[in-house]
Amino acid sequence: MPIRLHDSLTRTPRELKPAQPDGIFRFYNCGPTVYAPAHIGNFRTFVVNDVIRRLLELEFGPDKVKHVRNLTDVDDKTIKRARDEGRPLSDVTKQWTDKFHADCAALNCLPPHVEPAATTHIKEQVDMIDVLMQKGNAYRAADGSVYFKVSSFGDYGALSRVKERELQVGSALKATAADADEKEDVSDFALWKAHKPDDGANAWDSPWGRGRPGWHIECSAMSKKHLGDTIDLHTGGVDLLFPHHENEIAQSQCCNGTTFAHHWYHSEHLLVDGKKMSKSLGNMYPLDEIVAKGFSPMALRYALLMGHPRKQLSFTLDSMHAAESALNKIRGYAKDLCKLRNLTFEETFTKSPTLPLIPQVLGSVLKDFLGRISDDINTPAAFGILFSGIERNWKWIGDHADDPTSWVQNQKEFQTSIDELRLMLFVLGLNLNTPTTLEVERPSAITALAEKRWAAKLAKDFAGADALRKELTAAGWSMLDRKDGYSLEPLKK
């Protein structure tokens, strides 16, 4: 099913397809700056991009998609962090790169095929700057920094529709006045930053003296190296649209003399308490904080996909509760299907399906689902289809509970439902068979209380049992009875 995706440049939905004759779809996604844990807003973008990646694999084949996502491991923030903590830059970036990888894995994001880092692509960046200098698109300032000359690129501003930055912003630009002193024009941006004392040991040699690359050039250089001069899709969060992506276009097209990206896609922000996350508001949640409140990473993934990726999404703890419950509903359905087919849930849903597995004959639910999600990644609409399908099938199952003969007759249909569900979950990247709660150490006192209550219950001392359950609740634990035993879990906050 063709994938249509909104293109930020033409501001219209366009079909995705590989432009090169080799049929490889070239996909570049701006990655994180590794100086601190990524927050859930960052992960919204990465999760959405992961869904795009999965859809691309489904459409073109797993070996026909090349997904590159960079790591920004040298910039003001990473350097400051290293300086503040008195350790080498690479130490800091290694720590947070590892953390980022662990979080992505917990969120079931497929790793990109290439994950280039800025510091290991200095030469590529210098080479590009060199070409820009030769072509007259860049100039060296008195302090040794090199700037891109925005006025040399006539198409500048096509993406953001900002004809050159508005000069009347006043306050905002005054803040960077010190930097602007060296530039010929406030709109110009740094390609190479001359070494400053604050940079410490983090400097590389270049034809223009020691220094470090500017932020924008890294993506242009790494994209060129790993995907070539022209790529099929370039993505990132909306805040990168200007100036980052605008600058990338300017650098790459001036350097390479050809179209940089055929398609641009930007996902919107996650809002917490109605506002964008920021340090000053103190509403930047890393994954760990969500997990510490008792929620599963998979529920976070679900919550991040609850809204249309190109619309701001309000995030609250309520949405985590909703996500956890919704996920549970899907899980219950999956388990019922497995029972009907006499399969074990763990084996059937443990792994994401291996592509290609798309059934030749699509069921109507899967067809509708793929139709919605392939139409500009409409995840909320896709969830709607998914749940409507579940409800229909579940009702059928309920209506035929007393009719085992019908089960035997419908084995094929059950299997289709399982296959459909597995494929939908693959696209969404939802793995049902992950821990639903945090692995918390259970204090022995709590275990003792629970055992005591269970004994009281078996002895039909219901008053005593109820009192003991109240004690457990007060201690922050939830004890639920089943026929053959009980479950004991920490309450979610």
Added chain:
RNA sequence: GGCGCGGUCGCCAAGUGGUAAGGCCGAGCUCUGCAAAAGCUCUAUCGGCGGUUCGAUUCCGCCCCGCGCCUCCA
């Protein structure tokens, strides 16, 4: 000031020129020592005012409110 997005049930959130998916929560029912879990059932006329139309939540205009970008930022 420039550019852009949005206001749909208590919360989150799709969608359509002909009277509104889904999830969560809530209520009722079934089940059940209780509670829970689970399943079933039920719950909206789409920010305001005009206009176009046989008919608008969906198109146009104005207004009100909210958010984002323009500075490092997913």
